[in-house]
Amino acid sequence: MKNSNSLEGLEKQIQDDLSSFKKFNPNQKIDFIEQNKNEILNPKNPDKSADDPKIKFDEISKLRNFTISKWSDTLDEKTQKWVENTKNSMSNDFLKRMQAWFDAMLKAKELEKQAPELFGENGLFGDAVDMVNNALNLDNLGDLKYQKKVLGDFGDLSDIAASSKGFGNQKGNLNRYSIAQILNYFNMIKNNKALMDICDILGRMQNEEKELYKEKIMELTAYSYTQTTPTKRYKEEIIGITLGNDLENIVPQEMSLLDDEDLELLFDLKYIENRLFCFEKQGLISNQEEGQKEIEKEIEKERKKEDQKGPIIICVDTSGSMQGSPETIAKAITLMLTAKAKKENRNCYLINFSTSTICTDMSGAMGINKINDFLELSFNGGTDVGAGLRVGVEQMNKENYKNSDLLVISDGDFGYIDSNLHKQIEEKRKQKNKFYLLDVDGNSGKKDFFDKHWVYDSNTKNIRILCELKQQMKDD
Incomplete structure (x- = not known):
């Protein structure tokens, strides 16, 4: 005012x-x-x-x-x-978040019942509860924008746990796929030994590489040395001045007192009181020491990396010819292989392909929404296996995927790859990377540009080898 x-x-x-x-x-x-x-x-x-x-x-x-x-x-x-x-x-914001939190926890329990192998320690969906708990962030209460973000995190879990979602139109030619069907088929094949063996084949062992490590050892060492100890018993060298009455080592200036009758009495007095300035002398004694002792040493050694499987790259065909049961089977197999890779701490890269690709890197911190989005999307268009293979080869050039093997899951309904891509694949084979094809109920003939071509029978759930690159080379 x-x-x-x-x-x-x-x-x-x-x-x-x-x-x-x-x-x-x-x-x-x-x-x-x-x-x-x-x-x-x-x-x-x-x-x-x-x-x-x-x-x-x-x-x-x-x-x-x-x-x-x-x-x-x-x-x-x-x-x-x-x-x-x-x-x-x-208050309203808090109540909405709490309600969504309880709903999400119930969804997590439903998911665990549907596919317990995907949960637990190192499970593919093992971060579900953590994600829900982290999403219950009470910061910015009352902020509608922040509230929407928090509730959206809970929604990721609800999408997976939904009993049925059906199909819906997405941008372009992408469609949404039913996760419920994939989970149901996953439960049917989760103990399939042949599929587990394929996962074990994928990703070459990294024991061909060597690593340096330090190790502490105890070592017995002989020693011999001479120890020199000073002593005043031997008058070998002057080391200073001291007070005393040692006439043999008296400083010359003190002797001058005797030349004067008046000062002679002072000399006598200093002698009696040990206060004459004298040279201080000492000598050295040498002792020879010999023996053995145990000492701790840190040495650098080289060893091979053992029991550490390499990363895997999975290309899933979602073209029109895969629509229906083949795509459900392909994605269920993808889910199983990805979950196994997660438990084994192996990097996993997923490629969804038709005539174009959508990729998801499942290494590192894996949110449920990553695998959820990947499994849901399908193209339902034409088939270009080269599109997926090109992305896979590019990924192999990266450090964390240089030891990877690639698996294409398809019905085999595609032609041969172009010469340039074939050359790139051969270069990767020289670096010991492998390329495999898992054919889901396919009858399109051998694809001999893969290291192995397996055929999966969805009725019997058996797997057989249709052709193998080494065998082809022998036949030729």
């Missing part, structure tokens, strides 16, 4: 106050303040006291104080209303 010493200044201030008050509180009725101001400044029935400037100044000051007080009351009322609304908003 500004003060003014003049009536004109005070009049301007109250006018400014009223303008600002109306700007922020347009619905407040304050016309009476304006009327009172005009009546004080321009009275209808003026008398001598009404025209007194001092009286007008005091009246206008009181009116301005009333205006400020009215404004303050309005502000307090608005503040109180805002506090109540904020409390209600935070």
